[in-house]
Amino acid sequence: MTGVLVVDELQGRRTAVRNALAERGYDVRTASDRHDGLDRVRRSSPAVVVVGVDGTDAAGRVRRVISAGRTPVVAVVDGSAAEVDSLADCGGVAVVGDDGSTGADLGDRVAEAVAAVEGTPTSELATTMATVAAQSVERTVDGDGETEAWTDPDLPPRAEADATLRTDGAATADRSGWPAGDRSTVDVDVPAFDPPAGEFTPTVVVGASAGGPNVVETVLAGLPRSLDARVLVVQHMPESFTGRLAEHLDAVSEYDVSEATDGGLVGAGEAVVAKGDRHLAVARRSGGRLRVRLTDGKPVHGVKPAVDVTMESAAGTATDPLVAVVLTGMGRDGAAGVEAVSEAGGLAFAQDRDSSPVFGMPEQAIATGAVDRVTPPEELPRSICEELRDWGTDEETTPENGERPMSDEPREGNKER
Numbered sequence: 001m002t003g004v005l006v007v008d009e010l011q012g013r014r015t016a017v018r019n020a021l022a023e024r025g026y027d028v029r030t031a032s033d034r035h036d037g038l039d040r041v042r043r044s045s046p047a048v049v050v051v052g053v054d055g056t057d058a059a060g061r062v063r064r065v066i067s068a069g070r071t072p073v074v075a076v077v078d079g080s081a082a083e084v085d086s087l088a089d090c091g092g093v094a095v096v097g098d099d100g101s102t103g104a105d106l107g108d109r110v111a112e113a114v115a116a117v118e119g120t121p122t123s124e125l126a127t128t129m130a131t132v133a134a135q136s137v138e139r140t141v142d143g144d145g146e147t148e149a150w151t152d153p154d155l156p157p158r159a160e161a162d163a164t165l166r167t168d169g170a171a172t173a174d175r176s177g178w179p180a181g182d183r184s185t186v187d188v189d190v191p192a193f194d195p196p197a198g199e200f201t202p203t204v205v206v207g208a209s210a211g212g213p214n215v216v217e218t219v220l221a222g223l224p225r226s227l228d229a230r231v232l233v234v235q236h237m238p239e240s241f242t243g244r245l246a247e248h249l250d251a252v253s254e255y256d257v258s259e260a261t262d263g264g265l266v267g268a269g270e271a272v273v274a275k276g277d278r279h280l281a282v283a284r285r286s287g288g289r290l291r292v293r294l295t296d297g298k299p300v301h302g303v304k305p306a307v308d309v310t311m312e313s314a315a316g317t318a319t320d321p322l323v324a325v326v327l328t329g330m331g332r333d334g335a336a337g338v339e340a341v342s343e344a345g346g347l348a349f350a351q352d353r354d355s356s357p358v359f360g361m362p363e364q365a366i367a368t369g370a371v372d373r374v375t376p377p378e379e380l381p382r383s384i385c386e387e388l389r390d391w392g393t394d395e396e397t398t399p400e401n402g403e404r405p406m407s408d409e410p411r412e413g414n415k416e417r
Contacts, residue, residue: 001027004114005044007037007065008052012103013076017050020107021114034061041069048114050074052098066092072117072330074110077238092120092210092330092358094302095238097277109299116302116331120360188221190254191382193389195228201268201288202321202388204229205314207307207337209236209329211357213245215377216327217252220271222381225254227388229323230290231271232260232280232314234307236329239276246273262294274305281313285320301333307361311337315344321391322346323384327377329361335368342370347387349373349380 004026008014014030021028029046031037041049049065053075062075072092094113098106204223208216212235223229235245243259249271250257260272260280267289274280278294285291300306311324311334324341326334328351338348348371350362355376365371373383 001025002048002118003027003029003044003046004048004050005029005031005037005040005046006050007031007034007040008050008076009033010052013052013098013106016103016107017076017110020104020111021050024111024115026114038064038068041065041071045069046071048072048074048118050076050110050114052076053078062093072120074113074117076106076110092117094330095236096302097238112299113302120330188218188378189382190222190224191385193224193226193385195226196389196391199288200228200321200391202227202229202323202391203232203282203290203314203318204323204325204384205232205234205307205311205337205341206325206327207234207311207329207334207361208327209303209331209333209358209361211328212236213248215351215355215357216245217249218377219325219327219380220249220253220255220257222378223253223255224381224385225269227385228268229255230266230268231255231257232266232274232282232290232292232310233257233271234274234280234305234310236303236305236333237276239278242273242276249273260292260294262292264292265289266292274310277304279305279309281309282317283313284317290314290317301331303331303333307334308337308340312340315340315346318344318346321388323388324348325350325380325384326362326365326371327351328356328358330358331360332364334361335364338365338370339368342368347372347384349375349383351380352376 004021006014006017006021006028008017009032011032014032018028018030029040029044031040037051046069049069049071051062051065051073053061062073065073074094074096076096076098078098094117096109096113206216206219216233216235220231220233223231233249235242237245246257246259253271255269255271257271257273260275264272265286266272272292275294279297279300281293281295283291283293300308307326314322322341322344323346324338326338326349342348348365350365350371352374353359353363356362366374372387375383
């Protein structure tokens with residue numbers, strides 16, 4: 001029986017989550033105090049920890065739980081939490097918003113998230129564990145205003161953690177999940193691209209989760225405007241955060257980037273970021289542009305927006321070149337999506353292990369056998385351009401829809417290189 005520890009100071013929410021998990025056969029233990037909860041995590045090493053987050057230092061509290069138990073976390077977040085946005089870049093975390101819905105509904109959503117992260121290899125939590133560092137964290141004791149410094153002696157020093165997270169040529173990221181400033185801090189080489197003759201408007205769907213914002217920036221900043229792509233970005237993060245991500249990507253990319261709206265159109269040279277807490281689906285094509293819908297369906301793989309929803313809907317309406325890109329993240333969101341894109345005659349790319357803060361999503365996508373190339377993010381724009389440059393020139397290409405023929409032969413890109 002899988003053990004789950006629920007740490008939440010709110011009794012009603014703690015009870016609702018405990019009951020929902022117990023009904024599904026989990027061995028549930030609870031703690032009403034976050035300090036007692038942290039001690040229990042260290043002593044018992046549960047398979048998953050559910051932690052209620054309603055105050056300041058939200059990301060710090062979640063990361064310390066992961067580091068203490070080497071275990072994934074489901075964060076139940078009150079929308080009023082001051083640092084809810086900072087949870088989006090935590091590897092090994094599923095975020096469930098407490099929107100004041102009934103206890104049973106909240107319990108069901110938490111249970112789905114627990115199932116999604118259960119069994120995550122501890123190796124995928126390494127980046128998050130490194131970020132905690134041996135830093136002092138002020139906390140209020142007994143509500144009397146007295147503070148004390150809390151340091152975990154088992155964690156690496158801050159300087160080492162920063163070095164672990166920093167990539168060559170990239171500045172240190174702030175807590176929002178991407179480098180500060182109004183232009184890209186990564187050394188991006190934008191490839192030249194001469195589109196094939198005739199009508200050519202590819203669609204590129206980019207999916208990412210934990211550790212994704214910086215990687216998504218690298219990919220978007222490297223896409224040449226001459227590619228004339230319509231770009232759909234799905235990054236797992238709360239609703240209050242996706243608009244800010246869109247603004248940042250707009251500043252560093254040659255594309256016009258905005259947060260997706262229901263019924264909105266996406267044309268050549270434009271990109272949209274899926275709105276938090278809504279699935280982004282391609283409804284149809286209209287005069288060379290994509291019409292997208294925002295839907296309030298159930299979470300898929302415990303997340304909303306889900307990469308699979310966007311990729312599968314894009315594949316279902318594909319008549320132009322279609323590209324799927326799966327980047328860093330925990331879980332298997334995107335795996336079904338790349339299969340759908342491949343079956344529709346499109347191309348699929350995945351981030352390689354060495355450059356992925358969390359290799360779960362790319363690994364699951366690669367395992368499907370549908371991925372054409374596995375590369376680090378800085379090479380993805382050039383790889384996409386290389387594949388699309390010869391689009392439609394294959395003698396076996398179906399002339400009616402421009403799709404590439406399916407083959408029973410294994411693709412070279414299915415193995416890391």
